[in-house]
Amino acid sequence: MELLNALKEFIPADRVTINENVLEQHSSDESYHTPQTPDVVVFPNSAEEVSKVMQVAAELNIPVVPYGLGTSLEGNVIPYERGITIDFSLMNKILEVRADDFLVKVQPGVTRTQLEKELKKYGLFFTVDPGADATLGGMAATNASGTTSVKYGIMRDQVRDLEVVLADGMVIHTGNMAAKSSSGYHLNSLFVGSEGTLGCMTELTLKVHGIPEEIMAGRASFKTVEDAVNAVIGILQAGVPVARVELVDEQSMKQINSFSDTNYKEVPTLFLEFHGNEAGLNQDVSFTKEILTDFNCEEMAFEADTAARNQLWEARHNAAYAYLHGNPGKKQMVTDVCLPISELAGAVKDARQAVEASGLIGGIVGHVGDGNYHILLMVDVNNPKDIEKANQVNEHIVSYALARGGTCTGEHGVGVGKQKYQEKEHGDALLVMRKIKAALDPENILNPGKVLG
Amino acid sequence: MELLNALKEFIPADRVTINENVLEQHSSDESYHTPQTPDVVVFPNSAEEVSKVMQVAAELNIPVVPYGLGTSLEGNVIPYERGITIDFSLMNKILEVRADDFLVKVQPGVTRTQLEKELKKYGLFFTVDPGADATLGGMAATNASGTTSVKYGIMRDQVRDLEVVLADGMVIHTGNMAAKSSSGYHLNSLFVGSEGTLGCMTELTLKVHGIPEEIMAGRASFKTVEDAVNAVIGILQAGVPVARVELVDEQSMKQINSFSDTNYKEVPTLFLEFHGNEAGLNQDVSFTKEILTDFNCEEMAFEADTAARNQLWEARHNAAYAYLHGNPGKKQMVTDVCLPISELAGAVKDARQAVEASGLIGGIVGHVGDGNYHILLMVDVNNPKDIEKANQVNEHIVSYALARGGTCTGEHGVGVGKQKYQEKEHGDALLVMRKIKAALDPENILNPGKVLG
Structure with missing residues (x-):
């Protein structure tokens, strides 16, 4: 009650709620992890409000969990210690497209498809494409990636600057708009992937790319998963700059066909894509076909046509949903x-x-x-x-x-x-991570119990 | 004396020295900054020895400065608070080339030309090429980059894992060999660019690339620097995947001609390079020529021949030395x-x-x-x-x-x-950097007085 009153002092009542339905909506993500409701959900509309929420949380020593769309897969946004969930859905503005600099400035609640739509007007695109239509804040929080990382890199590679509200409410910028910097410590990459345990992102400056002159996509069917994987290694080693290369096994092809109403061959399949100029692509694709053949590819089909390409990638993106749909x-x-x-x-x-x-x-x-x-x-x-x-x-x-x-x-x-694998994976480096967490969030109010546990 | 004896307990006398000449050699870098000799220079040959040196330094509260080849340009390795300089020249082994994974594991004293020579045997190359033949440890410490970053990224982008000795002598690994990870906090990027103020690197796992199928390089001469720069913006905006694009102004062309015995036109010049397959390159180069012409390029010459390309890039790389040579x-x-x-x-x-x-x-x-x-x-x-x-x-x-x-x-x-620009550039983010420094090096013995001051 004290908390609720403190929050309502600066956030209008319609944006601070303890409504059971809303709490319920913020109690889970897309994973199998046990749900837990927060005490209260706030919907701030500015960094200033987020900062004030953090100040209240710090004063009352109450946990804060930042929340995008809840598409996480490891319980990342579930408020197991209750407290305040900050829902960023009202902070969903694309603030600036700096087309000449290949940069875009967004609020954390912008979704990747929302951004995609806007960037298209400028002949640009954002490369990171997780399966879900996640928010960019959420994608940065988990260091998401997707099908195009093999060419364009992961979320961490796209972040030039973050506005972050720290545990005590202080607002900082972690980077700048230059393509590179050797100034100070590199905070961008520390906050990306920290899952809200070091601060709440309130603005992101992200790298974008020009839509490629030509795009060609293809499917290649194999008898075994090993052949498919070895073909990928062959393509990479040959230096072909593949933009996407995805494996879908036999079982998943069946689920996809049933969900997407396609009739792809139900065998281990590679979905590939190439970006570049026309002459270069033709050479890349013909080289790739040779390699695929070397690895016993049984059937292949390449398409430059946009509709056919889109259908192909939609099928791949829906693989996870196809399983859910097929197994009610x-x-x-x-x-x-x-x-x-x-x-x-x-x-x-x-x-x-x-x-x-x-x-x-x-x-x-x-x-x-x-x-x-x-x-x-x-x-x-x-x-x-x-x-x-x-x-x-x-x-x-x-x-x-x-x-x-x-x-x-x-x-x-x-x-x-x-979490249970962190010690085995990082060894004593985990102690360094814990020291950083303790230095930046000494009271452990930022998404407590996540990442380092 | 106490220090010297403590070090000699585990490092043979010929690798711990207070010889004035050696101290002198470790008193400066390639910059204009005032020299300062350390108290002692050690030449460890393993992470274990570095760890013991750090334990001694921690016990006696003595500063430690890691030293590669002293090619830094901002006084980064000058031991202004004296103490121990750790010279990594004996830790200069290329430990493993994992060609299939496009990875190489090196000790910090390996130089970039040494690595280049070894990788060539595998058809691979390391992309980051600062002007000096620096050590890879030094390059990681300052987050170096060079002429190819526009396509391949900077030093930070190449680091998959670091073995680091911390202020208390503990040895950690900051990453792994996977192409991407969302596990724990991203320590790789924090240590890269920290200039020895958070720890001493004793091993680096770096990303390497296949030598491109075809390389084409060129020179383009302009009447004004503005035309040259605008042409670069034009090339980038057209989406041409240029691998290198360097500007050398009129004054610098004169120095280069005089130093390298070349007779390039002494006007603002772009040096360009393209990597890819033959068909793609031809299309890229012909498109680039159109753009250059649009921006009033007065003369251009493109070469696929290796010798001509090497001469061109050697001239560019020697620009800084040309000035020193021409101004004794x-x-x-x-x-x-x-x-x-x-x-x-x-x-x-x-x-x-x-x-x-x-x-x-x-x-x-x-x-x-x-x-x-x-x-x-x-x-x-x-x-x-x-x-x-x-x-x-x-x-x-x-x-x-x-x-x-x-x-x-x-x-x-x-x-x-x-340092004097850190506050202006980072604002309150500097406080976060200071907290991290204090958490990892509470006694401030790691390269004190650098980066954050």
């Missing part, structure tokens, strides 16, 4: 390991065996150009045995990845789901 | 601002006027594709008026850059020379 009542546990590319074929083969041994329904999709793959595992969250089996699969593939120089999460972040 | 007895103050690309033409024009107003000899060269340019100013370090004039030029152009969203240093780092 179940939730999804999505694994997210990433390995050095030379270890990928072995890892994917091992993962397939682990899924089969578990008896769960599940398939493999992945950003294989980065060495990152996901197992989409369907679980009944009310059945402890399902959860246990899924956890076992996860444990197994994380151990496999860590033993080979990989990471437990390529793009979904730690949240609560990947 | 003088030292160089090199400015290093970086701005959003749309502000570059104005900035360079303003900089030229500032140099002329100062009466100093000086020219402009720059990585203009990144918005980063250098004024090479020749100063007599024994003449306080020269230093004052140079400082005024620097102050002027830094103010200009900061007012337009730029940075005081694009690639040379802060050292001592850029």
